[in-house]
Amino acid sequence: MKHIRYGLQLILILLLILSGPADFIFAKGQSKGSIQLPSSVVNIAKENTIPNEMEDLIYLKPSNFTKELFKSSNETIENPNLIRILNESSINKSPLSIGTRATIYMGEWPLNYKSAETIPNWQYQKINTNVYDNTAGKMNHQINYVQQVQKRIKGGLTGRVPHPEDVQKMILIKAIDKTNLPLATETVIGAGTKHSQIYNVHPKRVGYLHAYIPAIIEKGEVTYGEVYLVIRGTKRKIVVKNVTSQKIGAWLPIQDHLTFSFTAN
Template structure:
Protein backbone atom coordinates (compact mmCIF):
# COMPACT_ATOMS: atom_id res chain seq x y z
CA UNK A 1 0.00 0.00 0.00
CA UNK A 2 2.82 2.38 0.88
CA UNK A 3 4.45 1.76 -2.50
CA UNK A 4 1.14 2.43 -4.26
CA UNK A 5 0.75 5.75 -2.42
CA UNK A 6 4.30 6.80 -3.35
CA UNK A 7 3.65 5.86 -6.99
CA UNK A 8 0.41 7.87 -7.00
CA UNK A 9 2.15 10.90 -5.49
CA UNK A 10 4.96 10.63 -8.05
CA UNK A 11 2.45 10.48 -10.93
CA UNK A 12 0.57 13.49 -9.55
CA UNK A 13 3.75 15.58 -9.15
CA UNK A 14 4.97 14.57 -12.62
CA UNK A 15 1.61 15.53 -14.17
CA UNK A 16 1.63 18.94 -12.48
CA UNK A 17 5.19 19.59 -13.70
CA UNK A 18 4.17 18.70 -17.26
CA UNK A 19 1.17 21.03 -17.09
CA UNK A 20 3.40 23.84 -15.78
CA UNK A 21 5.91 23.36 -18.60
CA UNK A 22 3.07 23.25 -21.12
CA UNK A 23 1.64 26.52 -19.75
CA UNK A 24 5.08 28.18 -19.94
CA UNK A 25 5.49 27.04 -23.55
CA UNK A 26 2.05 28.42 -24.38
CA UNK A 27 2.89 31.77 -22.76
CA UNK A 28 6.18 31.93 -24.68
CA UNK A 29 4.36 31.08 -27.90
CA UNK A 30 1.83 33.87 -27.28
CA UNK A 31 4.62 36.36 -26.63
CA UNK A 32 6.25 35.44 -29.93
CA UNK A 33 3.03 36.42 -31.69
CA UNK A 34 3.35 40.03 -30.58
CA UNK A 35 4.75 42.29 -33.26
CA UNK A 36 7.87 44.21 -32.24
CA UNK A 37 7.31 47.97 -32.54
CA UNK A 38 10.35 50.19 -33.41
CA UNK A 39 11.25 53.07 -31.09
CA UNK A 40 10.37 55.52 -33.88
CA UNK A 41 6.72 54.40 -33.70
CA UNK A 42 4.65 55.94 -30.89
CA UNK A 43 1.11 55.50 -29.63
CA UNK A 44 -1.00 58.67 -29.74
CA UNK A 45 -4.28 57.36 -28.34
CA UNK A 46 -4.36 59.90 -25.49
CA UNK A 47 -3.05 62.81 -27.58
CA UNK A 48 -5.20 62.25 -30.68
CA UNK A 49 -7.74 65.07 -30.97
CA UNK A 50 -9.99 62.75 -33.00
CA UNK A 51 -11.51 59.84 -31.09
CA UNK A 52 -11.30 56.69 -33.19
CA UNK A 53 -13.88 54.03 -32.40
CA UNK A 54 -12.56 50.56 -31.65
CA UNK A 55 -13.03 47.98 -34.38
CA UNK A 56 -15.72 45.72 -32.91
CA UNK A 57 -14.93 42.36 -34.48
CA UNK A 58 -15.21 39.67 -31.82
CA UNK A 59 -14.69 36.05 -32.78
CA UNK A 60 -18.32 34.99 -33.18
CA UNK A 61 -19.01 31.77 -31.28
CA UNK A 62 -21.11 29.23 -33.20
CA UNK A 63 -24.27 28.05 -31.45
CA UNK A 64 -24.71 24.37 -30.61
CA UNK A 65 -26.87 23.99 -33.73
CA UNK A 66 -24.19 25.67 -35.86
CA UNK A 67 -21.37 23.55 -34.37
CA UNK A 68 -23.37 20.42 -35.13
CA UNK A 69 -24.13 21.42 -38.70
CA UNK A 70 -20.54 22.58 -39.45
CA UNK A 71 -19.19 19.14 -38.49
CA UNK A 72 -21.02 17.67 -41.49
CA UNK A 73 -18.66 19.33 -44.01
CA UNK A 74 -14.90 19.01 -44.39
CA UNK A 75 -14.66 22.59 -45.73
CA UNK A 76 -13.56 25.06 -43.06
CA UNK A 77 -16.18 27.78 -42.53
CA UNK A 78 -14.93 30.88 -40.64
CA UNK A 79 -16.97 33.69 -42.19
CA UNK A 80 -18.53 35.56 -39.22
CA UNK A 81 -21.54 36.69 -41.29
CA UNK A 82 -22.30 33.14 -42.43
CA UNK A 83 -21.87 31.81 -38.88
CA UNK A 84 -24.21 34.53 -37.61
CA UNK A 85 -26.84 33.52 -40.18
CA UNK A 86 -26.57 29.87 -39.12
CA UNK A 87 -26.77 30.90 -35.46
CA UNK A 88 -30.05 32.68 -36.17
CA UNK A 89 -31.45 29.62 -37.97
CA UNK A 90 -32.72 26.30 -36.72
CA UNK A 91 -34.31 23.22 -38.28
CA UNK A 92 -36.03 21.18 -35.59
CA UNK A 93 -35.98 17.41 -35.72
CA UNK A 94 -39.38 15.75 -35.74
CA UNK A 95 -40.51 12.12 -35.73
CA UNK A 96 -42.69 12.93 -38.74
CA UNK A 97 -39.69 13.83 -40.96
CA UNK A 98 -39.38 10.35 -42.50
CA UNK A 99 -39.13 10.68 -46.25
CA UNK A 100 -38.50 14.43 -46.11
CA UNK A 101 -35.93 15.60 -48.67
CA UNK A 102 -34.83 19.20 -49.21
CA UNK A 103 -31.79 21.09 -50.49
CA UNK A 104 -31.81 24.78 -49.57
CA UNK A 105 -29.42 27.15 -51.32
CA UNK A 106 -27.86 29.58 -48.81
CA UNK A 107 -25.86 31.54 -51.36
CA UNK A 108 -22.27 31.88 -52.51
CA UNK A 109 -19.98 32.85 -49.63
CA UNK A 110 -16.35 33.53 -48.83
CA UNK A 111 -15.82 30.58 -46.46
CA UNK A 112 -12.41 31.09 -44.90
CA UNK A 113 -9.21 33.09 -45.19
CA UNK A 114 -5.74 31.56 -44.83
CA UNK A 115 -3.01 34.05 -43.92
CA UNK A 116 0.34 33.57 -45.66
CA UNK A 117 2.18 36.80 -44.79
CA UNK A 118 1.67 39.60 -42.25
CA UNK A 119 4.25 42.39 -42.61
CA UNK A 120 4.28 45.91 -41.13
CA UNK A 121 5.04 49.04 -43.15
CA UNK A 122 5.86 51.69 -40.55
CA UNK A 123 5.83 54.44 -43.20
CA UNK A 124 2.68 53.47 -45.07
CA UNK A 125 1.46 57.04 -45.66
CA UNK A 126 3.01 60.41 -44.87
CA UNK A 127 0.53 62.51 -42.92
CA UNK A 128 2.50 65.51 -41.64
CA UNK A 129 5.71 67.56 -41.87
CA UNK A 130 6.99 69.86 -39.11
CA UNK A 131 9.73 72.19 -40.40
CA UNK A 132 12.04 74.84 -38.98
CA UNK A 133 14.85 76.84 -40.62
CA UNK A 134 17.70 77.27 -38.13
CA UNK A 135 20.33 78.42 -40.65
CA UNK A 136 20.43 81.84 -38.99
CA UNK A 137 20.55 80.46 -35.44
CA UNK A 138 23.48 80.12 -33.03
CA UNK A 139 22.03 77.38 -30.82
CA UNK A 140 20.04 74.22 -31.26
CA UNK A 141 16.35 74.63 -31.95
CA UNK A 142 13.97 71.93 -30.72
CA UNK A 143 11.07 70.80 -32.85
CA UNK A 144 8.26 68.40 -31.89
CA UNK A 145 5.31 66.79 -33.62
CA UNK A 146 2.16 68.86 -34.16
CA UNK A 147 -0.43 67.58 -36.64
CA UNK A 148 -1.22 70.52 -38.91
CA UNK A 149 -4.39 69.21 -40.61
CA UNK A 150 -6.71 66.29 -39.96
CA UNK A 151 -5.78 63.17 -41.92
CA UNK A 152 -7.95 60.19 -42.79
CA UNK A 153 -5.86 57.09 -43.49
CA UNK A 154 -7.63 54.31 -45.37
CA UNK A 155 -6.61 50.77 -46.17
CA UNK A 156 -8.37 48.28 -48.39
CA UNK A 157 -8.18 45.10 -50.43
CA UNK A 158 -5.68 44.87 -53.26
CA UNK A 159 -8.05 42.98 -55.59
CA UNK A 160 -11.77 42.82 -56.33
CA UNK A 161 -13.68 39.98 -54.66
CA UNK A 162 -17.33 39.14 -54.17
CA UNK A 163 -18.68 40.04 -50.73
CA UNK A 164 -15.62 42.17 -50.04
CA UNK A 165 -16.91 43.17 -46.59
CA UNK A 166 -16.90 39.52 -45.47
CA UNK A 167 -13.35 39.06 -46.77
CA UNK A 168 -12.16 42.25 -45.02
CA UNK A 169 -13.58 41.02 -41.70
CA UNK A 170 -11.82 37.65 -41.96
CA UNK A 171 -8.51 39.26 -42.96
CA UNK A 172 -8.78 41.84 -40.17
CA UNK A 173 -9.39 39.13 -37.56
CA UNK A 174 -6.35 37.15 -38.73
CA UNK A 175 -4.11 40.24 -38.82
CA UNK A 176 -5.22 41.38 -35.35
CA UNK A 177 -4.55 37.90 -33.98
CA UNK A 178 -1.09 37.78 -35.59
CA UNK A 179 0.06 41.24 -34.42
CA UNK A 180 -1.89 41.88 -31.18
CA UNK A 181 -2.26 45.49 -32.37
CA UNK A 182 -5.35 47.70 -32.86
CA UNK A 183 -6.08 47.58 -36.58
CA UNK A 184 -8.79 49.14 -38.69
CA UNK A 185 -9.37 49.77 -42.38
CA UNK A 186 -9.79 53.45 -41.55
CA UNK A 187 -8.17 55.61 -38.89
CA UNK A 188 -8.13 59.37 -38.34
CA UNK A 189 -5.39 61.62 -36.92
CA UNK A 190 -6.96 64.87 -35.72
CA UNK A 191 -5.55 68.34 -36.33
CA UNK A 192 -3.58 69.64 -33.35
CA UNK A 193 -2.48 66.20 -32.15
CA UNK A 194 0.90 66.60 -30.41
CA UNK A 195 3.75 64.55 -29.06
CA UNK A 196 6.26 66.23 -26.72
CA UNK A 197 9.27 64.21 -27.89
CA UNK A 198 11.89 66.79 -29.03
CA UNK A 199 14.34 66.72 -31.95
CA UNK A 200 17.36 69.06 -32.07
CA UNK A 201 18.08 71.17 -35.16
CA UNK A 202 21.72 72.36 -35.04
CA UNK A 203 22.70 75.88 -36.12
CA UNK A 204 23.08 76.41 -39.85
CA UNK A 205 20.64 73.57 -40.54
CA UNK A 206 17.05 73.08 -41.60
CA UNK A 207 15.05 70.48 -39.70
CA UNK A 208 12.32 68.25 -41.09
CA UNK A 209 10.22 66.02 -38.86
CA UNK A 210 8.16 63.69 -41.02
CA UNK A 211 5.20 61.79 -39.60
CA UNK A 212 3.75 58.63 -41.13
CA UNK A 213 0.75 56.42 -40.52
CA UNK A 214 1.85 52.76 -40.24
CA UNK A 215 -0.11 49.85 -41.68
CA UNK A 216 -0.02 46.08 -41.95
CA UNK A 217 0.35 44.33 -45.29
CA UNK A 218 -1.78 41.19 -45.03
CA UNK A 219 -1.55 38.56 -47.78
CA UNK A 220 -3.17 35.18 -48.12
CA UNK A 221 -5.82 33.08 -49.80
CA UNK A 222 -9.62 33.29 -49.59
CA UNK A 223 -11.74 30.21 -50.29
CA UNK A 224 -15.30 30.62 -51.54
CA UNK A 225 -18.12 28.29 -52.47
CA UNK A 226 -21.85 27.73 -52.88
CA UNK A 227 -23.41 26.68 -49.59
CA UNK A 228 -26.44 24.40 -49.31
CA UNK A 229 -28.40 23.13 -46.33
CA UNK A 230 -29.38 19.51 -47.00
CA UNK A 231 -32.25 17.83 -45.13
CA UNK A 232 -32.75 14.08 -45.39
CA UNK A 233 -35.36 12.83 -42.98
CA UNK A 234 -34.12 13.81 -39.51
CA UNK A 235 -30.55 14.46 -40.72
CA UNK A 236 -29.22 17.96 -41.39
CA UNK A 237 -25.94 18.73 -43.17
CA UNK A 238 -24.01 21.42 -45.01
CA UNK A 239 -22.89 20.84 -48.60
CA UNK A 240 -20.42 23.13 -50.38
CA UNK A 241 -20.15 23.14 -54.17
CA UNK A 242 -18.01 24.91 -56.78
CA UNK A 243 -15.20 25.74 -54.36
CA UNK A 244 -12.69 28.33 -55.59
CA UNK A 245 -9.58 29.89 -54.10
CA UNK A 246 -8.14 33.32 -54.82
CA UNK A 247 -5.00 35.10 -53.68
CA UNK A 248 -5.79 38.33 -51.88
CA UNK A 249 -3.95 41.12 -50.11
CA UNK A 250 -4.92 44.09 -47.98
CA UNK A 251 -3.46 47.18 -46.33
CA UNK A 252 -4.75 47.61 -42.78
CA UNK A 253 -3.71 50.80 -40.88
CA UNK A 254 -2.79 50.80 -37.19
CA UNK A 255 -5.17 52.85 -35.10
CA UNK A 256 -3.66 55.71 -33.07
CA UNK A 257 -0.03 54.99 -33.96
CA UNK A 258 2.39 57.23 -35.86
CA UNK A 259 5.95 56.79 -37.08
CA UNK A 260 8.57 59.56 -37.06
CA UNK A 261 11.57 60.31 -39.26
CA UNK A 262 13.80 63.32 -38.52
CA UNK A 263 16.33 64.90 -40.84
CA UNK A 264 18.61 67.96 -40.34
CA UNK A 265 20.15 69.28 -43.55
CA UNK A 266 21.82 72.41 -44.94
CA UNK A 267 19.76 72.32 -48.15
CA UNK A 268 15.99 72.91 -48.43
CA UNK A 269 13.88 69.90 -49.40
Protein backbone atom coordinates in the same frame (compact mmCIF):
# COMPACT_ATOMS: atom_id res chain seq x y z
CA MET B 1 15.49 9.63 -13.22
CA LYS B 2 13.06 8.30 -15.84
CA HIS B 3 10.42 7.65 -13.18
CA ILE B 4 10.87 11.18 -11.80
CA ARG B 5 10.56 12.72 -15.28
CA TYR B 6 7.41 10.73 -16.10
CA GLY B 7 5.97 11.65 -12.72
CA LEU B 8 6.56 15.36 -13.36
CA GLN B 9 4.96 15.06 -16.81
CA LEU B 10 1.90 13.38 -15.28
CA ILE B 11 1.60 16.14 -12.65
CA LEU B 12 1.86 18.81 -15.37
CA ILE B 13 -0.89 17.15 -17.41
CA LEU B 14 -3.14 16.94 -14.36
CA LEU B 15 -2.55 20.63 -13.57
CA LEU B 16 -3.49 21.60 -17.14
CA ILE B 17 -6.67 19.56 -16.92
CA LEU B 18 -7.63 20.99 -13.53
CA SER B 19 -6.85 24.57 -14.57
CA GLY B 20 -10.03 24.68 -16.69
CA PRO B 21 -10.91 26.47 -19.96
CA ALA B 22 -9.94 29.98 -18.83
CA ASP B 23 -6.30 29.03 -18.21
CA PHE B 24 -6.17 27.21 -21.52
CA ILE B 25 -7.36 30.29 -23.37
CA PHE B 26 -4.75 32.42 -21.61
CA ALA B 27 -1.94 30.01 -22.50
CA LYS B 28 -3.12 29.93 -26.09
CA GLY B 29 -3.10 33.75 -26.23
CA GLN B 30 0.47 33.87 -24.98
CA SER B 31 1.61 31.79 -27.94
CA LYS B 32 0.27 34.21 -30.53
CA GLY B 33 2.76 35.71 -32.89
CA SER B 34 3.17 39.46 -32.61
CA ILE B 35 5.04 42.16 -34.49
CA GLN B 36 7.40 44.23 -32.36
CA LEU B 37 7.05 47.98 -32.86
CA PRO B 38 10.32 49.86 -33.48
CA SER B 39 11.21 52.78 -31.21
CA SER B 40 10.30 55.25 -33.97
CA VAL B 41 6.63 54.18 -33.72
CA VAL B 42 4.67 55.85 -30.92
CA ASN B 43 1.14 55.51 -29.57
CA ILE B 44 -0.72 58.83 -29.76
CA ALA B 45 -4.17 57.58 -28.69
CA LYS B 46 -4.28 59.93 -25.67
CA GLU B 47 -3.02 62.93 -27.66
CA ASN B 48 -5.19 62.40 -30.75
CA THR B 49 -7.74 65.22 -30.96
CA ILE B 50 -10.16 62.94 -32.82
CA PRO B 51 -10.82 59.58 -31.11
CA ASN B 52 -10.79 56.62 -33.48
CA GLU B 53 -13.69 54.21 -33.37
CA MET B 54 -12.88 50.53 -33.25
CA GLU B 55 -13.97 48.45 -36.21
CA ASP B 56 -17.40 46.84 -35.81
CA LEU B 57 -16.10 43.29 -35.87
CA ILE B 58 -18.39 40.39 -35.11
CA TYR B 59 -16.65 37.77 -32.99
CA LEU B 60 -19.52 35.30 -33.08
CA LYS B 61 -19.42 31.96 -31.34
CA PRO B 62 -21.23 29.24 -33.29
CA SER B 63 -24.40 27.95 -31.62
CA ASN B 64 -24.74 24.24 -30.87
CA PHE B 65 -26.78 23.85 -34.04
CA THR B 66 -24.10 25.66 -36.07
CA LYS B 67 -21.33 23.55 -34.49
CA GLU B 68 -23.22 20.43 -35.50
CA LEU B 69 -23.41 21.67 -39.08
CA PHE B 70 -19.71 22.61 -39.11
CA LYS B 71 -18.73 19.05 -38.18
CA SER B 72 -20.41 17.83 -41.35
CA SER B 73 -18.93 20.51 -43.63
CA ASN B 74 -16.17 19.54 -46.04
CA GLU B 75 -14.73 23.09 -45.78
CA THR B 76 -13.79 25.29 -42.81
CA ILE B 77 -16.29 28.11 -42.31
CA GLU B 78 -15.04 31.33 -40.64
CA ASN B 79 -17.25 33.99 -42.27
CA PRO B 80 -18.93 35.90 -39.38
CA ASN B 81 -21.97 36.82 -41.48
CA LEU B 82 -22.59 33.20 -42.50
CA ILE B 83 -22.14 32.08 -38.88
CA ARG B 84 -24.69 34.70 -37.79
CA ILE B 85 -27.26 33.40 -40.29
CA LEU B 86 -26.73 29.81 -39.18
CA ASN B 87 -26.95 30.85 -35.51
CA GLU B 88 -30.33 32.42 -36.18
CA SER B 89 -31.59 29.21 -37.84
CA SER B 90 -32.97 26.09 -36.22
CA ILE B 91 -34.44 22.81 -37.44
CA ASN B 92 -36.22 20.67 -34.86
CA LYS B 93 -35.50 16.94 -34.76
CA SER B 94 -39.13 15.92 -34.65
CA PRO B 95 -40.26 12.28 -35.15
CA LEU B 96 -42.54 13.69 -37.84
CA SER B 97 -39.46 14.77 -39.82
CA ILE B 98 -38.55 11.15 -40.60
CA GLY B 99 -38.61 10.80 -44.36
CA THR B 100 -38.15 14.54 -44.92
CA ARG B 101 -35.65 15.31 -47.68
CA ALA B 102 -34.62 18.85 -48.59
CA THR B 103 -31.62 20.67 -50.05
CA ILE B 104 -31.55 24.43 -49.41
CA TYR B 105 -29.17 26.57 -51.45
CA MET B 106 -27.77 29.34 -49.24
CA GLY B 107 -25.70 31.04 -51.94
CA GLU B 108 -22.03 31.40 -52.75
CA TRP B 109 -19.98 32.62 -49.78
CA PRO B 110 -16.40 33.45 -48.91
CA LEU B 111 -15.80 30.67 -46.38
CA ASN B 112 -12.41 31.29 -44.83
CA TYR B 113 -9.16 33.20 -45.18
CA LYS B 114 -5.69 31.66 -44.82
CA SER B 115 -2.85 34.05 -44.07
CA ALA B 116 0.39 33.55 -45.99
CA GLU B 117 2.42 36.54 -44.79
CA THR B 118 2.02 39.63 -42.62
CA ILE B 119 4.48 42.45 -43.34
CA PRO B 120 4.71 45.85 -41.58
CA ASN B 121 5.26 49.10 -43.45
CA TRP B 122 6.20 51.63 -40.80
CA GLN B 123 6.01 54.53 -43.28
CA TYR B 124 2.81 53.59 -45.10
CA GLN B 125 1.65 57.19 -45.71
CA LYS B 126 3.17 60.52 -44.71
CA ILE B 127 0.65 62.79 -43.01
CA ASN B 128 2.67 65.69 -41.58
CA THR B 129 5.99 67.56 -41.66
CA ASN B 130 7.16 70.04 -39.03
CA VAL B 131 10.03 72.26 -40.23
CA TYR B 132 12.34 74.67 -38.45
CA ASP B 133 15.01 76.73 -40.23
CA ASN B 134 17.92 77.27 -37.82
CA THR B 135 20.48 78.31 -40.44
CA ALA B 136 20.79 81.77 -38.86
CA GLY B 137 20.70 80.50 -35.29
CA LYS B 138 23.58 80.19 -32.84
CA MET B 139 21.97 77.67 -30.48
CA ASN B 140 20.06 74.43 -30.81
CA HIS B 141 16.33 74.81 -31.37
CA GLN B 142 13.92 72.18 -30.11
CA ILE B 143 10.93 71.04 -32.14
CA ASN B 144 8.26 68.46 -31.57
CA TYR B 145 5.43 66.93 -33.57
CA VAL B 146 2.28 69.02 -34.10
CA GLN B 147 -0.33 67.80 -36.62
CA GLN B 148 -1.17 70.70 -38.92
CA VAL B 149 -4.31 69.40 -40.66
CA GLN B 150 -6.67 66.49 -40.04
CA LYS B 151 -5.76 63.34 -41.96
CA ARG B 152 -7.90 60.28 -42.66
CA ILE B 153 -5.88 57.36 -44.00
CA LYS B 154 -7.70 54.39 -45.49
CA GLY B 155 -6.53 50.88 -46.15
CA GLY B 156 -8.46 48.15 -47.89
CA LEU B 157 -8.21 45.17 -50.20
CA THR B 158 -5.44 45.08 -52.78
CA GLY B 159 -7.69 43.64 -55.50
CA ARG B 160 -11.26 42.93 -56.52
CA VAL B 161 -13.00 39.89 -55.09
CA PRO B 162 -16.64 38.80 -54.70
CA HIS B 163 -18.20 39.84 -51.37
CA PRO B 164 -15.38 42.28 -50.52
CA GLU B 165 -16.87 43.36 -47.16
CA ASP B 166 -16.98 39.79 -45.86
CA VAL B 167 -13.45 39.10 -47.12
CA GLN B 168 -12.07 42.30 -45.60
CA LYS B 169 -13.67 41.47 -42.25
CA MET B 170 -12.17 37.96 -42.20
CA ILE B 171 -8.72 39.33 -43.11
CA LEU B 172 -8.93 42.00 -40.41
CA ILE B 173 -9.96 39.50 -37.73
CA LYS B 174 -7.13 37.14 -38.73
CA ALA B 175 -4.53 39.96 -38.84
CA ILE B 176 -5.51 41.37 -35.43
CA ASP B 177 -5.32 37.90 -33.91
CA LYS B 178 -1.95 37.31 -35.55
CA THR B 179 -0.27 40.64 -34.69
CA ASN B 180 -2.00 41.81 -31.47
CA LEU B 181 -2.07 45.31 -32.98
CA PRO B 182 -5.02 47.78 -33.18
CA LEU B 183 -5.52 47.33 -36.91
CA ALA B 184 -8.39 48.87 -38.84
CA THR B 185 -9.47 49.71 -42.36
CA GLU B 186 -8.89 53.41 -41.65
CA THR B 187 -7.47 55.76 -39.03
CA VAL B 188 -7.90 59.47 -38.36
CA ILE B 189 -5.34 61.87 -36.89
CA GLY B 190 -6.91 65.15 -35.78
CA ALA B 191 -5.48 68.61 -36.37
CA GLY B 192 -3.59 69.90 -33.33
CA THR B 193 -2.50 66.44 -32.18
CA LYS B 194 0.89 66.73 -30.46
CA HIS B 195 3.61 64.54 -29.03
CA SER B 196 6.15 65.56 -26.40
CA GLN B 197 9.20 63.88 -27.97
CA ILE B 198 11.84 66.63 -28.54
CA TYR B 199 14.20 66.84 -31.53
CA ASN B 200 17.18 69.25 -31.65
CA VAL B 201 17.88 71.36 -34.73
CA HIS B 202 21.54 72.45 -34.62
CA PRO B 203 22.72 75.88 -35.85
CA LYS B 204 23.13 76.24 -39.62
CA ARG B 205 20.66 73.39 -40.12
CA VAL B 206 17.06 73.00 -41.25
CA GLY B 207 15.18 70.36 -39.27
CA TYR B 208 12.42 68.21 -40.75
CA LEU B 209 10.22 66.05 -38.55
CA HIS B 210 8.08 63.74 -40.67
CA ALA B 211 5.12 61.75 -39.35
CA TYR B 212 3.83 58.62 -41.06
CA ILE B 213 0.91 56.26 -40.55
CA PRO B 214 2.24 52.71 -40.09
CA ALA B 215 0.31 49.81 -41.57
CA ILE B 216 0.33 46.07 -42.08
CA ILE B 217 0.10 44.41 -45.47
CA GLU B 218 -1.69 41.10 -45.03
CA LYS B 219 -1.46 38.57 -47.87
CA GLY B 220 -3.18 35.23 -48.21
CA GLU B 221 -5.92 33.25 -49.88
CA VAL B 222 -9.69 33.34 -49.57
CA THR B 223 -11.78 30.25 -50.22
CA TYR B 224 -15.24 30.47 -51.81
CA GLY B 225 -17.94 27.86 -52.13
CA GLU B 226 -21.62 27.25 -52.81
CA VAL B 227 -23.24 26.41 -49.48
CA TYR B 228 -26.12 23.94 -49.23
CA LEU B 229 -28.10 22.99 -46.13
CA VAL B 230 -29.09 19.34 -46.59
CA ILE B 231 -31.85 17.71 -44.53
CA ARG B 232 -32.38 13.96 -44.54
CA GLY B 233 -34.95 13.03 -41.93
CA THR B 234 -33.50 14.00 -38.54
CA LYS B 235 -30.01 14.56 -39.98
CA ARG B 236 -28.84 18.04 -40.96
CA LYS B 237 -25.54 18.88 -42.63
CA ILE B 238 -23.70 21.52 -44.62
CA VAL B 239 -22.40 20.62 -48.06
CA VAL B 240 -20.05 22.98 -49.91
CA LYS B 241 -19.76 22.60 -53.68
CA ASN B 242 -17.77 24.27 -56.47
CA VAL B 243 -14.97 25.37 -54.14
CA THR B 244 -12.58 27.98 -55.52
CA SER B 245 -9.77 30.04 -54.04
CA GLN B 246 -8.29 33.42 -54.84
CA LYS B 247 -5.16 35.18 -53.64
CA ILE B 248 -5.86 38.51 -51.96
CA GLY B 249 -4.25 41.05 -49.67
CA ALA B 250 -5.22 44.08 -47.64
CA TRP B 251 -3.56 47.19 -46.27
CA LEU B 252 -4.53 47.68 -42.63
CA PRO B 253 -3.44 50.93 -40.88
CA ILE B 254 -2.41 50.73 -37.23
CA GLN B 255 -4.85 53.00 -35.40
CA ASP B 256 -3.54 55.83 -33.19
CA HIS B 257 0.11 55.13 -33.99
CA LEU B 258 2.66 57.27 -35.82
CA THR B 259 6.17 56.71 -37.12
CA PHE B 260 8.53 59.69 -36.65
CA SER B 261 11.51 60.39 -38.86
CA PHE B 262 13.79 63.34 -38.13
CA THR B 263 16.44 64.77 -40.49
CA ALA B 264 18.54 67.94 -40.35
CA ASN B 265 20.16 69.32 -43.53
